Amino acid sequence: MGRRIKIVCCCGAGICTSNYLREEIEERLKEEGFKNVEIVISKITDLEEAIVGADLLATTVELQKNYGLPQVRALGIMLDDKAAKEALDQVVAEVKKLED
Amino acid sequence: MGIIDVITGGLSVFFGFDSTVTVIGLILVVCLLVRVELKKAILSALKVSIGLTGLFLVVDLIQAAMTQPIGNIVSLYGLNKGIIDIGWGCLGYAFGNPYGYFGVFLFLILNVILVSIRFTQTLYVDVFNTWRAMLLGGLVGIASGSFWIATIAIIVFLIIDVKAADIAAPYIEKINNFPPGGSWPHGTHFSFQAVLAIPIVRVLRKIPGIKDVNIQASSIQERFGIFGETTVMGAILGIAIGLFSKIGIMPSLLLGVKMAAAFLLLPKMAAILVEGWFPVIKAARKILVGKLKRDDVRIALDCSTVIGHSAVIPTTLIMYPIALLLSFCLPGNEMIASVSLIIVLWESAAVNAITEGNIFHNIITLTVIMCLFCWGATLMAGPMTQLAATMGYDPAKGLISAWDATGTPGVVLVYKLFSTIFGF
Numbered sequence: 001m002g003r004r005i006k007i008v009c010c011c012g013a014g015i016c017t018s019n020y021l022r023e024e025i026e027e028r029l030k031e032e033g034f035k036n037v038e039i040v041i042s043k044i045t046d047l048e049e050a051i052v053g054a055d056l057l058a059t060t061v062e063l064q065k066n067y068g069l070p071q072v073r074a075l076g077i078m079l080d081d082k083a084a085k086e087a088l089d090q091v092v093a094e095v096k097k098l099e100d
Numbered sequence: 101m102g103i104i105d106v107i108t109g110g111l112s113v114f115f116g117f118d119s120t121v122t123v124i125g126l127i128l129v130v131c132l133l134v135r136v137e138l139k140k141a142i143l144s145a146l147k148v149s150i151g152l153t154g155l156f157l158v159v160d161l162i163q164a165a166m167t168q169p170i171g172n173i174v175s176l177y178g179l180n181k182g183i184i185d186i187g188w189g190c191l192g193y194a195f196g197n198p199y200g201y202f203g204v205f206l207f208l209i210l211n212v213i214l215v216s217i218r219f220t221q222t223l224y225v226d227v228f229n230t231w232r233a234m235l236l237g238g239l240v241g242i243a244s245g246s247f248w249i250a251t252i253a254i255i256v257f258l259i260i261d262v263k264a265a266d267i268a269a270p271y272i273e274k275i276n277n278f279p280p281g282g283s284w285p286h287g288t289h290f291s292f293q294a295v296l297a298i299p300i301v302r303v304l305r306k307i308p309g310i311k312d313v314n315i316q317a318s319s320i321q322e323r324f325g326i327f328g329e330t331t332v333m334g335a336i337l338g339i340a341i342g343l344f345s346k347i348g349i350m351p352s353l354l355l356g357v358k359m360a361a362a363f364l365l366l367p368k369m370a371a372i373l374v375e376g377w378f379p380v381i382k383a384a385r386k387i388l389v390g391k392l393k394r395d396d397v398r399i400a401l402d403c404s405t406v407i408g409h410s411a412v413i414p415t416t417l418i419m420y421p422i423a424l425l426l427s428f429c430l431p432g433n434e435m436i437a438s439v440s441l442i443i444v445l446w447e448s449a450a451v452n453a454i455t456e457g458n459i460f461h462n463i464i465t466l467t468v469i470m471c472l473f474c475w476g477a478t479l480m481a482g483p484m485t486q487l488a489a490t491m492g493y494d495p496a497k498g499l500i501s502a503w504d505a506t507g508t509p510g511v512v513l514v515y516k517l518f519s520t521i522f523g524f
Contacts, residue, residue, distance in 0.1 A: 016229070
């Protein structure tokens with residue numbers, strides 16, 4: 001299933017929301033059959049170090065800056081199920097793009 | 101009242117053990133209740149108690165490191181700053197005391213009813229951030245000795261919390277161009293301060309001279325700068341406090357390292373605790389959100405989702421030194437802020453939503469609000485130390501307190517309300 005993919009989930013404190021994203025993204029990627037995925041969480045202030053070697057950035061905070069890697073505003077995951085599904089679909093689409 | 105005594109008796113026996121043990125039992129029961137499979141339930145219960153143990157470790161680290169400097173400051177300068185700032189260490193005392201869980205559980209159910217009768221739009225699914233209500237429950241419970249007074253205090257507190265969230269949500273949504281449907285109560289840690297800011301900002305916009313000054317952070321990247329790094333800030337703060345309290349060069353450097361460690365470890369320990377709570381958070385979410393079909397329900401979210409506005413970071417960087425100096429010079433304040441300083445980031449975001457990105461007004465409004473946090477932490481140091489003493493903290497080591505949760509205006513308000521009514 002291709003090389004190892006590293007995803008960074010970022011939020012304000014790196015305690016609660018990013019943790020939540022990781023849990024939901026991990027679950028969904030398992031369902032989609034992606035085995036080789038590493039997901040780390042990071043605080044917005046530690047983003048510079050966290051994205052080293054990362055392939056995808058999932059954030060709840062609106063980031064004006066481009067960090068030179070694909071970025072998904074995965075906010076919907078925190079809202080209702082419909083918005084969550086949309087956000088997760090976006091993440092899966094990005095991961096598929098990275099695969100091939 | 102026989103049954104009630106049996107329940108409270110049973111609960112207190114169950115909670116009589118060390119908090120890190122009782123929490124394992126509690127999380128296991130709650131996980132199984134919400135149909136989490138056994139393996140995950142055990143893992144979660146262990147993670148929560150590991151997070152708790154980690155938090156208490158960091159509290160002991162700070163307490164040990166700060167005893168001598170604080171002693172010197174009091175003796176050398178005659179500044180009465182005897183209270184030790186334990187910051188998010190109080191999270192452990194929120195989860196570890198037996199008074200908090202039942203009140204929060206009752207409120208989550210009541211909340212669904214309150215939303216369906218349109219008393220409030222905010223629906224609490226963000227179970228983790230109710231820990232501030234749990235801390236209030238512990239503070240009131242230990243001081244009043246009554247399980248029921250603590251439970252009622254929690255419910256009153258969370259009602260104030262969601263009502264403030266209803267008022268602040270439109271402002272927050274607008275400035276962050278957030279999709280509709282969000283609300284940010286966060287245990288009066290966020291929206292409550294935004295509501296406090298509304299009158300202050302209205303006054304600022306009338307004062308000639310001040311009202312025309314509008315500093316917007318037009319284009320600013322997320323570069324925090326080396327001083328924004330919390331660990332570096334912790335090191336600088338530790339060294340500064342060490343030198344100021346004349347404990348010597350090497351001990352000051354050591355204090356800098358220990359303070360930097362505390363700045364980094366506290367959020368990491370809290371993250372472990374949150375991980376343990378996940379099955380409960382997700383299950384509560386699915387059960388609660390499923391119940392309501394109405395579209396104007398606002399789902400309670402962690403306020404870390406709304407700190408991205410460009411004015412928040414500059415405001416925070418300017419406010420860190422101001423808040424620290426405030427904790428030194430403010431008359432009536434007896435706690436030098438250290439690990440509590442972290443929360444300035446979220447309070448800046450809350451106030452920023454009201455001033456619509458005006459950094460100058462942010463600074464003035466925040467200085468007023470941070471005074472409330474300082475006085476709150478000082479006022480609540482007694483009850484906080486009393487509560488911590490029931491969970492293994494030796495009060496002889498000194499009074500402890502913090503800005504986030506112990507000194508949070510909403511917590512202090514409800515505690516004082518209940519202590520005057522019930523006389524404790």
